[in-house]
Amino acid sequence: MDIDIDLLTGIAVKAGEAIMSVYNDDRDASVTYKADSSPLTLADKLSHKRIVADLTLHYPEIPILSEEGAHIPYEVRSEWEYYWCVDPLDGTKEFINRNGEFTVNIALIHRDTPVLGVIYVPCKNVLYYGDSKGSYRQKLIEGKVRIKTESKPSNWTAVGSRSHADGTEADFLSAYPVTRQLSAGSSLKFCLVAEGKAQIYFRSGPTMEWDTAAGHAIAVNSGAIMQGVNGEPFRYNKPSLLNPGFVCRVELPQQ
Numbered sequence: 001m002d003i004d005i006d007l008l009t010g011i012a013v014k015a016g017e018a019i020m021s022v023y024n025d026d027r028d029a030s031v032t033y034k035a036d037s038s039p040l041t042l043a044d045k046l047s048h049k050r051i052v053a054d055l056t057l058h059y060p061e062i063p064i065l066s067e068e069g070a071h072i073p074y075e076v077r078s079e080w081e082y083y084w085c086v087d088p089l090d091g092t093k094e095f096i097n098r099n100g101e102f103t104v105n106i107a108l109i110h111r112d113t114p115v116l117g118v119i120y121v122p123c124k125n126v127l128y129y130g131d132s133k134g135s136y137r138q139k140l141i142e143g144k145v146r147i148k149t150e151s152k153p154s155n156w157t158a159v160g161s162r163s164h165a166d167g168t169e170a171d172f173l174s175a176y177p178v179t180r181q182l183s184a185g186s187s188l189k190f191c192l193v194a195e196g197k198a199q200i201y202f203r204s205g206p207t208m209e210w211d212t213a214a215g216h217a218i219a220v221n222s223g224a225i226m227q228g229v230n231g232e233p234f235r236y237n238k239p240s241l242l243n244p245g246f247v248c249r250v251e252l253p254q255q
Contacts, residue, residue: 008118009127012053012104016122018046029053047088051155074239085109087210091186101185107213112235115215128191130221149223149250150196155179159198160188168204190215200249207243209236219248
């Protein structure tokens with residue numbers, strides 16, 4: 001599958017501009033609540049519309065699974081060889097809390113595995129992206145920089161959720177040489193592992209496939225491992241789009 005990564009990053013940036021048009025508006029952003037009581041903002045809707053329009057224009061043959069358009073039966077999805085997995089605004093709570101830690105996530109899935117991921121951080125004008133050629137970080141006014149995980153024998157940094165902290169983290173992380181912990185919102189946690197600022201990100205749940213797909217691709221193509229908490233492969237396009245628990249981490253150095 002021939003995909004223009006620069007075109008994709010441009011689509012993510014345009015979606016981010018739509019989000020920022022709401023974020024920078026002094027008026028209160030219109031917030032509604034979905035069936036699971038999670039918030040949905042005008043910014044989600046604008047970003048979704050922008051991404052779907054652009055992906056459909058440039059890649060009409062590739063179906064799209066988006067958080068704001070997820071009601072596609074498994075009987076249909078199961079026939080897809082490739083598809084886009086999109087979260088138009090990952091970190092809606094971070095957006096509402098105005099801490100800047102929200103992202104635009106676009107991933108390309110081949111059957112059940114992410115093969116390309118783009119994450120854009122609108123408040124910082126920073127892109128992360130990765131495919132089989134490697135993973136990169138890029139400020140919009142600067143050149144791209146190759147990023148890689150940092151494998152360490154000790155003194156690991158663990159990154160966890162800012163809005164979804166879980167009491168099971170301490171027990172799970174005790175099996176690893178963690179001495180420091182960070183908190184971050186949205187898919188930024190994958191990016192911190194990918195660029196070597198953290199060594200492990202554990203999440204017991206719940207997440208959806210569009211929450212993790214782009215970060216999964218970026219982290220793995222920077223050298224990380226992404227797997228279920230029991231060591232099983234972490235798969236996509238499941239009958240249920242709800243993810244099991246997972247860990248994204250660096251390789252343990254050889255003794």
